[in-house]
Amino acid sequence: MNLNALIDFLLVATHSGLGKASRASGVSKATLSRRISDLEEQLGVRLIERSARGLKLTEAGEMLVSRAEGPLSEVAEAMNAAKEGVLTPRGRLRVAAPILFSQLAMGRIGAEFCALYPQVMIDVVAEDRMVDLVEEKFDVAIRINPSPDSNLVGRCFAKDRLVVVAAPAIAKPMPGAVRPVAGIVTSSFQPTHWTLDGGQLVLEPIPTLQFSSLLMVRDAAVAGGGVALIPQSIAWNQLARGELVQWGTVTGVEPALWVLHTSRRLAAPKVRAFVEFMCARYPDMSLVLNG
Missing domain, CATH: 1.10.10.10 (Winged helix-like DNA-binding domain superfamily/Winged helix DNA-binding domain)
Incomplete structure (x- = not known):
């Protein structure tokens, strides 16, 4: 042809x-x-x-x-x-990222990346839905615990933990039978038990407050509204200041963040640079101090 x-x-x-x-x-x-x-x-x-x-x-x-x-x-x-004779990253880089991660980190990440690569214009879209990179013309997507997809390749750059927290004034139950607690939950909450630290404590959250944002869940916990299950990365400041107390870590669940791009496309310099940048920004794979 x-x-x-x-x-x-x-x-x-x-x-x-x-x-x-x-x-x-x-x-x-x-x-x-x-x-x-x-x-x-x-x-x-x-x-x-x-x-x-x-x-x-x-x-x-x-x-x-x-x-x-x-x-x-x-x-x-x-x-x-x-x-x-160059492979300089340049052009528009469209990134789809989860809403919470975008709100907490992508502003700084975008500014730092463009400072390193001034010929790149970064365009971040905060989306919790599974965008189609090809159809919607995204260069990369950041996803939490993505399902295997033969059309996508990428790398895990950071991990988080799910922790149960409450204000210091709320007494932590003693280990034993399943303990009901006043729960602050998200809109997607499904009835379940929170098993902490390998089964040492099992909680049954009874929803008393429900929010569409984990940041609102965290703030309601700080205000003493009940017990919350949230990513440790959004609570470490409040834990360090004593505004929240960590009751334990939910076992068997480890949110992992991946930066992905389509395997059917030639990886442009801007895409390769962004993947390497994200992995280098979280050298210990911890979101707590690098968000």
């Missing part, structure tokens, strides 16, 4: 016509039309319907655009980098 013909086809498709594509590229309309015809002949399908009202992509044409547009732009980026 003639790569130039494919590039010219994408150019015409992007500009929705030969005239605009010609003006944008400096290639004559006759040349563009001939190359598209050659490409259609090679593939054995019609890619563009031509009429007096203009050009319209066929179903095959739309499919070719959707499959070829991303890879070709990355090939062009890689070729430009090789031509220039």
Whole structure:
């Protein structure tokens, strides 16, 4: 297949016509039309319907655009980098990250990363849902305990712990039978027991306060509203100041944060730089002092 013909086809498709594509590229309309015809002949399908009202992509044409547009732009980026003899991270870097992590850390992370790589413009979107990196044009995603996905690769850069905390005025139950406690929970709370430190203490949270944000859960615990199960990384300041007391760690659960990118794409310099940066920023994999 003639790569130039494919590039010219994408150019015409992007500009929705030969005239605009010609003006944008400096290639004559006759040349563009001939190359598209050659490409259609090679593939054995019609890619563009031509009429007096203009050009319209066929179903095959739309499919070719959707499959070829991303890879070709990355090939062009890689070729430009090789031509220039540099692999400097540059361009827009779109990052999807969980809302809580974004609120606590991504502002500083973004500023520090751009200070190191001034040719990168970082765009962080706080999302708890599972974004589609390809369809939604994200370069990387930060996820907590991601499920295996053959389309994604990446590295774990930090780990957290889930701890049960309460204000100092609230007495901690003695070990023994399951102990009911006034629970401050999130909106996604499901009835369950909190098993601490390998079963030494088992709590049954009875919801008295419910919030959509873990930061609100933490603040309600500081105010004495009840007992809360929260990540240690968002409570260590309050624990250090004595505003909260840690009753124990929930066993068998260890939130791990991963930075991921799609394996079907060439890893651009900006993506590789961001992955390495995130891992270097948390050398001991602890969120507590590095958030």
